[in-house]
Amino acid sequence: MSTAAARRLDRASDASRPKNSDNPVARFRPGEFYRLMAIRYGRRLPPNDDGARFRDRMLDTLAMSGKDGRQRAIRFLAFRCDWMTPAARAAAIEAAFNARRYWSPEALGNDLEVTEAEHGRARIRTFRVAGMTDADMKARRDAKAAARKREQRLRERLDQTPRASKPSRRVDAVLNILPKDGWWNVTAIVSQLERSKAIVFADLDRETGSLRPAVHRAIKHGVKEGRLEARTVPGSKMSEAMQIKRGPRA
Numbered sequence: 001m002s003t004a005a006a007r008r009l010d011r012a013s014d015a016s017r018p019k020n021s022d023n024p025v026a027r028f029r030p031g032e033f034y035r036l037m038a039i040r041y042g043r044r045l046p047p048n049d050d051g052a053r054f055r056d057r058m059l060d061t062l063a064m065s066g067k068d069g070r071q072r073a074i075r076f077l078a079f080r081c082d083w084m085t086p087a088a089r090a091a092a093i094e095a096a097f098n099a100r101r102y103w104s105p106e107a108l109g110n111d112l113e114v115t116e117a118e119h120g121r122a123r124i125r126t127f128r129v130a131g132m133t134d135a136d137m138k139a140r141r142d143a144k145a146a147a148r149k150r151e152q153r154l155r156e157r158l159d160q161t162p163r164a165s166k167p168s169r170r171v172d173a174v175l176n177i178l179p180k181d182g183w184w185n186v187t188a189i190v191s192q193l194e195r196s197k198a199i200v201f202a203d204l205d206r207e208t209g210s211l212r213p214a215v216h217r218a219i220k221h222g223v224k225e226g227r228l229e230a231r232t233v234p235g236s237k238m239s240e241a242m243q244i245k246r247g248p249r250a
Contacts, residue, residue: 028061028108028126030072035122036114037080047083055081057112059096060103070097106133116140166200170218171227173198175250183231183243190215219244 037045037054045051055077062073070093077089084092103111109119109128119129128137164172177192178184190212193201201214219242222228226249235241 028064028103030058030061030065032122032124032126033058033061036112036118036124039118039121043080044082045080051081054112055092056096057103057108059092060099060101063097063100064102073097103127167218167221168225169200170214171222171225173200174215174218174222174244175227175246178244178246180246183233183245186215186219186242186244189244216242222247225249 033054037058041051041054045055058076059073062069062076065072073093073096074089077084077092081089105127109132110130112127113130114124114127116129118124128134129140132140173193174189176198177189177196193215194211201211219228219230222244223230225247227247228244228250229247230242230244232240232242
């Protein structure tokens with residue numbers, strides 16, 4: 001039902017509400033009755049006291065459902081109570097639409113003896129579990145919401161991948177800029193990391209050291225993990241230079 005239709009139904013029901021009624025008028029949804037009926041009885045109501053009681057409560061609801069309520073009541077009895085004679089169906093509809101009985105959510109749940117399992121399976125929102133008040137239902141909803149949150153937090157903890165250590169993350173930063181093949185000078189890698197402003201190296205200062213020593217420490221860690229290989233080659237002016245390439249585990 002759309003919001004506009006619900007508002008029209010509310011106004012129509014309020015206009016016809018007895019002024020001396022102490023029970024609040026609940027806007028019951030016929031679809032919830034159909035689902036509850038399917039759970040309990042299947043497609044047809046049984047020709048006994050339980051079936052007659054459910055039939056009467058359904059007719060009470062349809063009597064408050066607007067201008068199409070009478071046609072819906074006729075179809076309901078024709079398909080769900082085919083054991084009734086045509087005269088009995090017409091009499092039941094007239095009685096319900098003339099009486100226009102008002103039920104509170106609590107009273108209707110008690111009358112139909114709705115169990116907690118039925119309430120959940122039928123996705124009932126407009127009337128209560130038998131024996132429960134509004135406060136009981138709110139506590140029940142709050143408990144279910146808290147259980148869902150606990151389950152979600154547990155699932156997040158179980159599914160969460162442990163965060164890699166800072167040395168491993170620095171090795172990742174080196175591998176991100178390292179070409180797939182060949183040996184490369186560490187000096188060029190340091191220059192590229194400096195230009196890219198890699199976040200994992202951003203916390204370096206006077207106390208933690210400069211970028212070049214941090215890169216060398218990361219390379220040493222990468223070699224230990226098997227993700228990098230390092231070698232020393234002759235450099236300029238009789239010095240040596242370090243080169244690295246991807247390791248077998250990179």
